[in-house]
Amino acid sequence: MQMAISKEEFFRKYKIDENYLMENNVDWRELEEIYVDFNKYRKSYETQADLIANILRGHKKVHSVKTRVKDAHHLIEKIIRKTPDRRKKYGDDFRFTVDNYKNEITDLLGIRVIHIFKEDWEEIHDFISQMWNVNEIVANIREGDNTKKFEELGIEVCSRLSGYRSVHYLVESYPTTKKVIAEVQVRTIFEEGYGEIDHQLRYSLDNIPEILEQNLMLLNRIAGSSDEMASLINLLSKSFNDIKVKFEDEISVKDRKIIQLKDEIEKSISLSKEEKENIIKKINNII
DSSP states (O other): OOOOOOOOHHHHHHOHHHHHHTTTTTTTTHHHHHHHHHHHHHHHHHHHHHHHHHHTTTSSEEEEEEEEEEHHHHHHHHHHHHHHHHHHOTTOOOOOOOOTTTHHHHTSSSEEEEESGGGGHHHHHHHHHSSSSSEEEEEEEEETTOHHHHTTTTTEEEEEEEEOOOEEEEEEEEESSEEEEEEEEEEEHHHHHHHHHHHHHHHHHHSSHHHHHHHHHHHHHHHHHHHHHHHHHHHHHHHHHHHHHHHHHHHHHHHHHHHHHHHHHHSSSSOOOOHHHHHHHHHHHOO
């Protein structure tokens, strides 16, 4: 079985040539085998991604969940692009094969978890850690962001020049008897909005004009400030609710005491009927 597009079309689309493959010890036939293998199991990957997503949707702090299985052509392009790094890591004889690509490419399955308030992340983090075997966690932040909580939990922090914010988890998934690594990305609604705009611009333009870059960074600061404002509103809302509950409890206690006092007055034999009525009237005026 051949790839859906010819080698020439693939090279033209992804700006790759035969020399690059030769320099990095990449065999086109192995790429075709990976392509066929990946498409063979694609449906089971989609089912597994949906299963992970449905589990995550059951958490009370999760607003929404998106899933995607990597495009087969993008997979081949990524394998070619990642080969030099893997050769540095494992040695010049390293090659991507049908047997190892599922362990080396960690975003075959992608799940994106959106939550509303920044502080909701910790509960979602605990949930993911309890539900799956987590191989790696990386907190992507903008320079200057508060990293105290990540450091307390021993989570690796990566400062991104683009201002991209998201916590990434690599979890073990078994759509078949063979393990596949799924990438779970957790971020707020505001981080998602900025991330989508940034992604669209960077993938549609080879070089982003400076004016767009400056406005992207401004949007990033606005998104960060919006998260802080949302958290403040959430905190104030909880404070007002706590105050309301507190005063409702105090009023309830007072009402019970007043009813008890009225009942005692009614039962008293040492007071005349007129005296009782006057005292109860004064109590009612206080209420």
